[in-house]
Amino acid sequence: MTVREMLEQVRDQTLSVQEAERILEKENYQEMEFAKLDTSRKARTGFAEVVYCSRKADSHLLEIYRRLYERDGEVLGTRANSHQAEIICQAFPQAEYDALSGILKIEKEDKPHIGRIAVCTAGTADIPVAEEAARTAEFFSSYVDRIYDVGVSGMHRLMSRIKTIEQANCVIAVAGMEGALASVLGGMVSHPVIAVPTSVGYGANFHGLSALLTMINSCANGIAVVNIDNGYGAGYLATQINRLACQV
Amino acid sequence: MTVREMLEQVRDQTLSVQEAERILEKENYQEMEFAKLDTSRKARTGFAEVVYCSRKADSHLLEIYRRLYERDGEVLGTRANSHQAEIICQAFPQAEYDALSGILKIEKEDKPHIGRIAVCTAGTADIPVAEEAARTAEFFSSYVDRIYDVGVSGMHRLMSRIKTIEQANCVIAVAGMEGALASVLGGMVSHPVIAVPTSVGYGANFHGLSALLTMINSCANGIAVVNIDNGYGAGYLATQINRLACQV
Amino acid sequence: MTVREMLEQVRDQTLSVQEAERILEKENYQEMEFAKLDTSRKARTGFAEVVYCSRKADSHLLEIYRRLYERDGEVLGTRANSHQAEIICQAFPQAEYDALSGILKIEKEDKPHIGRIAVCTAGTADIPVAEEAARTAEFFSSYVDRIYDVGVSGMHRLMSRIKTIEQANCVIAVAGMEGALASVLGGMVSHPVIAVPTSVGYGANFHGLSALLTMINSCANGIAVVNIDNGYGAGYLATQINRLACQV
Amino acid sequence: MTVREMLEQVRDQTLSVQEAERILEKENYQEMEFAKLDTSRKARTGFAEVVYCSRKADSHLLEIYRRLYERDGEVLGTRANSHQAEIICQAFPQAEYDALSGILKIEKEDKPHIGRIAVCTAGTADIPVAEEAARTAEFFSSYVDRIYDVGVSGMHRLMSRIKTIEQANCVIAVAGMEGALASVLGGMVSHPVIAVPTSVGYGANFHGLSALLTMINSCANGIAVVNIDNGYGAGYLATQINRLACQV
Amino acid sequence: MTVREMLEQVRDQTLSVQEAERILEKENYQEMEFAKLDTSRKARTGFAEVVYCSRKADSHLLEIYRRLYERDGEVLGTRANSHQAEIICQAFPQAEYDALSGILKIEKEDKPHIGRIAVCTAGTADIPVAEEAARTAEFFSSYVDRIYDVGVSGMHRLMSRIKTIEQANCVIAVAGMEGALASVLGGMVSHPVIAVPTSVGYGANFHGLSALLTMINSCANGIAVVNIDNGYGAGYLATQINRLACQV
Amino acid sequence: MTVREMLEQVRDQTLSVQEAERILEKENYQEMEFAKLDTSRKARTGFAEVVYCSRKADSHLLEIYRRLYERDGEVLGTRANSHQAEIICQAFPQAEYDALSGILKIEKEDKPHIGRIAVCTAGTADIPVAEEAARTAEFFSSYVDRIYDVGVSGMHRLMSRIKTIEQANCVIAVAGMEGALASVLGGMVSHPVIAVPTSVGYGANFHGLSALLTMINSCANGIAVVNIDNGYGAGYLATQINRLACQV
Amino acid sequence: MTVREMLEQVRDQTLSVQEAERILEKENYQEMEFAKLDTSRKARTGFAEVVYCSRKADSHLLEIYRRLYERDGEVLGTRANSHQAEIICQAFPQAEYDALSGILKIEKEDKPHIGRIAVCTAGTADIPVAEEAARTAEFFSSYVDRIYDVGVSGMHRLMSRIKTIEQANCVIAVAGMEGALASVLGGMVSHPVIAVPTSVGYGANFHGLSALLTMINSCANGIAVVNIDNGYGAGYLATQINRLACQV
């Protein structure tokens, strides 16, 4: 119901003033004692609300999973630890936990997947962040190609996989240390590159700041940056682009 | 000609070894005394090389415009000052200069435009960066809607334009000071938001660092960040997304 | 007219659906070619829109002053330079310009003033920022006491004026260098202290960062901090508090 | 006794020189072996001294609570851990401990409360800091409304509660990540907004620096910032403003 | 007159209450329209007030020099530019200006000098800061030895002058770039080393931050650091130490 | 033996060339397997080498204490933990350990003390650093006055002790959070103030950076800064100044 | 086989097109499930791939050691912990582990060594990083001289060893705190100095940033800097230089 439709119903007295006021003001979230579940998010943005598990109390987490599962039949959680995984898997035997990425999800079976997203990492230590990105994109129904350990200190490894990368609608470049992978990819492909700096490295990497600055200052075009270690954000954004490319 | 095709021609001796070696190694850029024009860029990335005018010597600038114009029939330059504009406009009477954004271009007439990109700014001081983004996207054949001065200190201004924004394939959010516009937009639309922090502000904004950190740390999803004041980069990335959405 | 009242008029058909839609969505700002004047701000926040003059084009500035003057009969502008002052004073002979603070205003005569705000500075170099604060508060109808040059390197100067300071509903502490004035005041008075770090100093003051960090980390209670050199923001906030204290 | 009164008593020899000297110089704090209890603070600032429990030795903590309780009949402690809570609750059975906020207090019964303060958070992870603010304000006799989980990524949640927020004399905005909540609130309400950046977030939030910079650089007016995670400071300042508004 | 003496006079009625109140509260500074001259500073600290000329208005500067000269018969000004020097030298023909250090002073003739302070620089570009230090110390009656251009990239230059340096009561080490001079001196001499980082250098020296961090983190003992380029502060502190060593 | 004396002995053949070469080049430190004990330090600087215990292996620590004790009859160690204290106290029953400051020392009995140093802290949490300073100064034979918990949020506490502070040859100001104590002391006393920033605080204090910047930027004169939490360095420097004042 | 040779074989049909394509594109790394071993690195750079052990899973580590050992007969690992050492030493009894530096290697016997590299440290706490550098250089067949604990607070210790240092083809200077050692060495020797900042220190050293800035800003020539604590990188680079000097 659009605002105009609602106003017309008020005029035609098929909708009471009180009801209209309520619609205009609230009803697009669900009040919980400790949170406000954003139940209109899927309509608004095309994505259901995702649970950021880190530091949530056990009982709260369980309740949130329960409510979201009831409404949508599936739930995506990120940054879950193994203790939280146990609690959710006990209550929902169909839940799956990937310890590497911290993804804890209940997923509908046989969902169709569309398009193609390439997830690349510079080194093996960047894989946890890459998996968070890849699994998020898959949950939201994108096909994902994983191309790991193709950092710029051995360019030939990247070169040998460049065709696969070029076929994707969107490339996610996950890199720590100096983060140069994003620039090199940006110069090679025609589709957007989402750069994810990671906190991998030591010394003057300052917990990922070094890679973040590298990526933000890239001399290549078509590079967009998300927060340090934010695999989830990259997977979400890549899915938006992939959906656009598939006319969803 | 793919690598495989070239190798087949060598085998069939329709291509000499010397020629093949030359193809494999160079020939995809044009050596100038002072630069290497990246002439294979359009084939590789779908975008012709763009001229970053800032601090280029007059004679170099003129020569670069001449070569690119000869090959492509049009040239896009960014960060040009009025002196540079005079020089180029004298040599190419059809060149156009926009002093606000610093865009100095020679453009083919009657180019078709596709899709839709929304360019929003928080305040009026952010408009120069927004225009760099908008004009870049237009040069690369995207339709652009401009929605300026809709910062979060007066949310109703933004609310009144939200329908236009939602119709775009991609939204560019240009904001300085605390840069909250990107987060608010990210929570409202279903398509990607490209956030451009600007150096607008004073005091502890540290030349745009404040807005950059805000945008990188956004609690909303679907937000990608480019460099401070990098309107060109945002326009380029938005075009990539817009083209994907239009199946180009 | 509240939302409820408007909806009732729609129901009673004394207001058309189109009109109601227009009211709900726009009409609370004034579209200009280059900006959106926030004309509902006074109703929303109790303060009319203020003009941040810095970097505005001459014609835009004049037009904004004209529109605001027509509606409100007075205009407050900040960060104006002498060239802008000339332009405005020529068009509005009753306009006044204070070069020290950059305040350029047209003010109604004989406005009543209420309450009391104390504006203190650590040194003489902090006075321009303090004047921006004081004149903003005065424009918004607060009485202001100025107590300048009472920095902590000579505590007796501050001590001799402490009674005046204690009588104010709100104290503004303007200080650069190490910014210790705010902490000392915070320990002495019972009302809120608004701390304004200034960029006054040299070396490791990093354009005001030093004073900002000092004030944010103050061991004293009742201290709130605004941006570096943001006298206007402090004057605005102090007025809000002063009005509350005077039951306005 | 004012300075003048004291001097008159000296002149009239109803007060000895030694006594007057003692009054002028000390006696407004209580020397403990390990600290100087600021016993004149309530007279000076309207608030009794509050105990910052973190890192205090057990015996010191107990002794400080004992002395303050003897004098005032109540004690407010912040940043207490569960071990410290056990020690104090054993000695003072009427003491109450809130593990979420770390508030450990002994409070007089049936204190009257005045005015109204709104405490808002962007997310659920910001609640501990918000509770420190709310409970501090309540201890100092303010009414508090809690409006939690209304961050800008879902603006409708905030919109539905805006009337409650507008009725408060002072709004506390608690937010981590990019901290945009303060700016949005600042543009909506007419009373002061106290912004509390939190260390909630990851990656480039740099332990709250990101939210701090956002809030300090806010484009909205009427926003004052306290230290990262400093709920206590915000509750104290809000109480000062609330008291002024209630003519206390 | 001590507080006790004053109180005794009040008791004995040789001093009126009004007069005593005035003494207790003010009279130890001189109110000017634009500043509060700290006239009790010499009594309190042993040093007369010094004029920080930078950014002072011409008329204010002249008035301050006039008042200080009347009271003390001499004036020390720092950070004066050549325009300010002209104004002061015209009014006070006996004034002297050193353009290198920015010192603009009127000095009593034939003042006795005491002790010995060594002022060392790493390079020639550090000399302006060193001269500010040296001339400040000389104005306050210390003997000064200048040992310039003895940076650690040629240790033999420093070694050849080490005896002179060791004879001083206090050593001032002025260095930019990496600022290693302070550490080397600290390991060689038995008296305090005052380290002055300078903004000399380029690239990652960040306007003196590099030298400041070097000096603060020195592995040598007996090193105290003042602000970047703060020659005046070093000269002041060295004089305090030199006076102590000479039992002044 | 000076260089000249040595050369004269070579000329007179009372010293062999080989021996002179050895003297010129080495012999002023003691080679250990894992370190080079700087045995000429006392002659060079007036202070014996001090042991920085942190992270030293048990066997190395014991051996260093043994060698230094043999040569000097006493040893000062800093940053020792309780495990290290046990090891040293077992081997040297006369050793003393102060857990608060981490000082672990073997000290000659009945050493005479001279002069006077005042050690002040802003709060009780700064006491560990202050004790490191005080005990270092005492070990090196200075009298020390401790004035703790006199921070600027309650100026009267400081005022009541100001006479004691003024009598010292040197004042050490230890403060965390915003570190304003040093500035206030610098404006009150005539002798040098050594400012020690501490890492006490939370939020935007950034592990002491806030206090460090405050102190480096102090508007008061006569303030020298040492590293964050570096009580030892302050005690050392204060002793140098105190010795000079006592003509040692 | 060069590109030209390969193309000639294709022309002569002694090499198939498929095979040539494969050679051009891949085959210079070894695909593992979790990584891409860079097997062409030795040919390309003269150094076999080195294993960065930190955070590698046990099974992955073992497999990597096995593959590299099979191909090269030796393996160099860095940043290994004792648990990893146990696993590798059990599988390869000839493996050696140095707990101080974290080097875990299997090395061919009786490798010849060449040239000379001097590894210097400022203090004893810098030795772990220095050993990582020294052992890396030795593994890659360089002779190494260790000169430890020669920091600038006791210059005579460095002076006594300067001849040994001057004989090396390359000097590695390892220092934390203020990192001045590199500058002093740079002014003394004619060969390159590789500066390694370490995270040794406390307070404002910011985990090595202080030493890094010192070294990058050195006033001496011939100094190159690697990452904080990056002993391995320094050893690698020194070996490159040493090999050049020995005409390898």
Add this chain to the structure above:
Amino acid sequence: MTVREMLEQVRDQTLSVQEAERILEKENYQEMEFAKLDTSRKARTGFAEVVYCSRKADSHLLEIYRRLYERDGEVLGTRANSHQAEIICQAFPQAEYDALSGILKIEKEDKPHIGRIAVCTAGTADIPVAEEAARTAEFFSSYVDRIYDVGVSGMHRLMSRIKTIEQANCVIAVAGMEGALASVLGGMVSHPVIAVPTSVGYGANFHGLSALLTMINSCANGIAVVNIDNGYGAGYLATQINRLACQV
């Protein structure tokens, strides 16, 4: 004359004690009124002193060139502006000035050159820094290959020149923005790569900090970093390595 030889002459009385003392202490630099020319530098380091022209007074500059020319017959100056070039070229008609790099030199004719250094830049804006490096290396007798504008956004340009680069004894990589060129080169060549971050770029490059952090954190081996824009330092270091490779 070595120290031993000198001591033997003293013993044999062919050298006076006074003379020997003088030799031991000074004479290896030349005292000028404003500087200490380091005349023993060539003997000590193999390079004559180089003049850093920036901010030197005209008369000082001329005198320094005169003295160095007299002793060595040639002079290398860096960071000279055109005014300084005029002054020197008037006095020394054989002097040459390169405005791009700021190199102002008087050079002996027909000097032999040795070895090979490759100087690469990422973009055309990096060329001034690269020329400073190249011309420094050439002055010190190295052959130099210039490979400009081969940044990673167009990898094929770099690939086509890789053979030339591999033949050099040392590679200088000059890059601003994100500075990824150094990492890519480090992964490709077997000789040392000297990375020079430049201040080229805008926004979050923070005057070269971005490129500096990228290069310091490089995942490739064999990379050493010099200061931002420090072409001279890179040319000097490359010459040291080139000389070693040529057995000079």
